[in-house]
Amino acid sequence: MRSTSFGPAVFLVGGLAGLLAVAQQSPPAPTAPPPRFVVVLDAAHGGDDTGGRLGDNQLEKAFTLALSVRLRSLLGARGIQVVTTRESDAAVDSSKRAEIANHAAAQACLVLHASASGSGVHLFSSSLAPAQPVRFPAWRTAQAAWVTRSLALAGSLNSTLLRAGMNVTLGRTALPALDSMTCPAVAVEVAPELGPDKKVTAALDDPGYQARVASTLAAALVAWRAEGHP
Numbered sequence: 001m002r003s004t005s006f007g008p009a010v011f012l013v014g015g016l017a018g019l020l021a022v023a024q025q026s027p028p029a030p031t032a033p034p035p036r037f038v039v040v041l042d043a044a045h046g047g048d049d050t051g052g053r054l055g056d057n058q059l060e061k062a063f064t065l066a067l068s069v070r071l072r073s074l075l076g077a078r079g080i081q082v083v084t085t086r087e088s089d090a091a092v093d094s095s096k097r098a099e100i101a102n103h104a105a106a107q108a109c110l111v112l113h114a115s116a117s118g119s120g121v122h123l124f125s126s127s128l129a130p131a132q133p134v135r136f137p138a139w140r141t142a143q144a145a146w147v148t149r150s151l152a153l154a155g156s157l158n159s160t161l162l163r164a165g166m167n168v169t170l171g172r173t174a175l176p177a178l179d180s181m182t183c184p185a186v187a188v189e190v191a192p193e194l195g196p197d198k199k200v201t202a203a204l205d206d207p208g209y210q211a212r213v214a215s216t217l218a219a220a221l222v223a224w225r226a227e228g229h230p
Contacts, residue, residue: 037225038081040101040109042177043068047091054116054204061089063204064112067190067214071110074218080225095139098180102142108153108224109185110217111178114204118191120167121213123157125150125186126179127172142182149184153224157186160220164212167193188217 043064045051051060065086072082083104085097101109115122131144143150154170161168178185190213193202202209 038083038104038106039075039221040083040104040106041068041071042085042097042101042109042111044111044113046086046089049091052115054114058205060114063114067112070214071218074214075221078218078222080221094176097177102182106183108221109181109183111175111185111187113187113189115189115191118169119194120191121161122169122171122189122191123154123186124171124173125154127174128179139180141179143179143185146182146184150186153184154186156224156227157220160223161216164216166216
């Protein structure tokens with residue numbers, strides 16, 4: 001009887017099929033982690049520094065801390081890492097606030113304030129003139145190298161707040177903590193919401209207004225991340 005060579009050929013085909021099946025079952029290669037994105041929330045005042053009086057039973061230091069806590073929760077739920085300068089009614093000096101923010105190497109820093117005057121949300125960037133980055137910036141003017149990016153952050157916040165139907169005021173100011181930060185930084189001052197007749201339509205102690213401000217700021221920071229600020 002003549003011998004054939006089918007046996008080895010069949011074995012070879014089967015071996016290749018097995019290898020292909022194993023390769024198809026192998027787990028996919030791991031993907032790169034998403035870029036690190038950190039936001040610093042600086043609740044102004046605290047401790048003996050009560051800030052302004054916002055109403056009969058409300059102090060600015062309590063309002064800013066409550067807003068910081070609410071924002072931290074909203075941002076954390078969206079995958080954003082948050083660093084806060086205070087978590088309780090504690091006094092924190094301006095140098096320490098800036099130190100915390102600078103150590104975090106954040107993509108956005110919000111200095112939270114509140115006021116009984118004005119309307120809606122006031123956004124303030126540093127009044128320092130833009131300057132080129134230097135290796136060892138002066139502490140009280142460190143923000144100068146970041147002013148251009150801070151103005152861009154204020155513009156992004158402004159766009160989201162306006163789309164949400166909120167009154168927004170843009171300005172420049174000098175604040176010790178803000179001027180010492182080496183990150184895109186904006187002071188956010190929340191005021192009551194006023195109607196066209198200048199009467200209050202939403203007070204600072206209105207829970208619904210507080211929630212709307214926080215959710216809109218959170219959405220603005222998510223938009224800032226999406227704009228490509230890793």
